[in-house]
Amino acid sequence: DRVAHARSRGAVFGAGLWTAGASICVFATFALFQGRFYQPETLAAAAGALVSGALLTPLVVLVASRLLQPLFGYVTGVRLLELASFNHPLLKDLIVQAPGTYHHGIVCGALVEAAAREIGANPLLARVGAYYHDIGKGKNPVFFGENRRGENRHDALAPAVSAKIIRRHVEDGVEVARKGGLPRPIIDFIEQHHGTRLIGYFFHKAREEAQKRGEPPPDEAEYRYPGPKPQSRELALVMIGDMVVATARSVDEPSLPRLSRLVAHAIQQIATDGQLDECDITLRDLAAIERSFASTLLDLSGARPEPPSEDRLPLRVLTPEPQAKLAGK
Structure with missing residues (x-):
């Protein structure tokens, strides 16, 4: 969904980074249960997932979408x-x-x-x-x-x-x-x-x-x-x-x-x-x-915008009360 609604190339690479992170988590989980968490092959797999997900996959998506859009009559947000x-x-x-x-x-x-x-x-x-x-x-x-x-x-x-x-x-x-x-x-x-x-x-x-x-x-x-x-x-x-x-x-x-x-x-x-x-x-x-x-x-x-005339309230002019009236209060 992140790729389908991407509004910039950076968003596509961001989606690739999320994919890479998910792949690394999966590799790390399996390696941990198998007791090979610190093995060289585990680190190599994680590095490969990072490069593939964060760099290669977004590049392939961008190039492929550019080539396939005219073929299928589709246009991306980018x-x-x-x-x-x-x-x-x-x-x-x-x-x-x-x-x-x-x-x-x-x-x-x-x-x-x-x-x-x-x-x-x-x-x-x-x-x-x-x-x-x-x-x-x-x-x-x-x-x-x-x-x-x-x-x-x-x-x-x-x-x-x-x-x-x-x-x-x-x-x-x-x-x-x-x-x-x-x-x-x-x-x-x-x-x-x-x-x-x-x-x-x-x-x-x-x-x-x-x-x-x-x-x-x-x-x-x-x-x-x-x-x-x-x-x-x-x-x-x-x-x-x-x-x-x-x-x-x-x-x-x-x-x-x-x-x-x-x-x-x-x-x-x-x-x-x-x-x-x-x-x-x-x-x-x-x-x-x-x-x-x-x-x-x-x-x-x-x-x-002005409200209809019937909705307007009449203006009231406030006048001071007479002094005599005030004195009687």
Whole structure:
């Protein structure tokens, strides 16, 4: 268990040291009962157990895990911590190419990490997945709202073209991730964080334009992401967090009730669209996510939660009692 949940290479060597200590105790116990406690072979066996357990075994584990992770689609805690470093080349590129997207990912990571703890999911995996889920936007950053400065490039494009550009960031992200050597579990966040959701703004715009021209409505499939839908709770968290962070930017005066309504609306939209049908998330999880997201957003906004007005007690102004009344006491 110490190795499976290790968050550093030092923890792996620490587990090896515990193994070596246990082996030495076993050797010493048998040697004591056999009357060979001080024999050279006993000391040699203890030394071998120390070297093997504290040095060789951890080295084999670290090398083997590095080689076998891509083969079995598994990622260790040590590898996740490496990917969580802001000095990772892909994140350093993203902050230069698309600083708004970079900040969006960091905020999303804070949200999903706290919520993952609440529902018993993997907080580190969720946070790292949030950091990288939008790296594909680095190829065309100006077409995404968080990076836009000045004119909106989509104003000069047809809705179908805009939707294609928006959809493309998923494919671009997968391509960048593979070239950058990201493990399969992180690539899943890139592929699945939109599921098969509708790119609603451009779909409705295209439908309105078609109605004005008397043409048939556009094909909804052309305005949906390719999927797949989220397959785990961590992936569902990032999908919800991605939408919540994007919409929370429009909240002028954040408060806990207002943010709770915003998060609840996002969850309802995603669930109603069937995006959570293929993961093992429960209604209890969604309620915990709503509370956690709203609380974390409030903390990040710097606003102070205020109790409802009906719960506030009226202020009492204390005035000195008249001297005559005091004298009569």
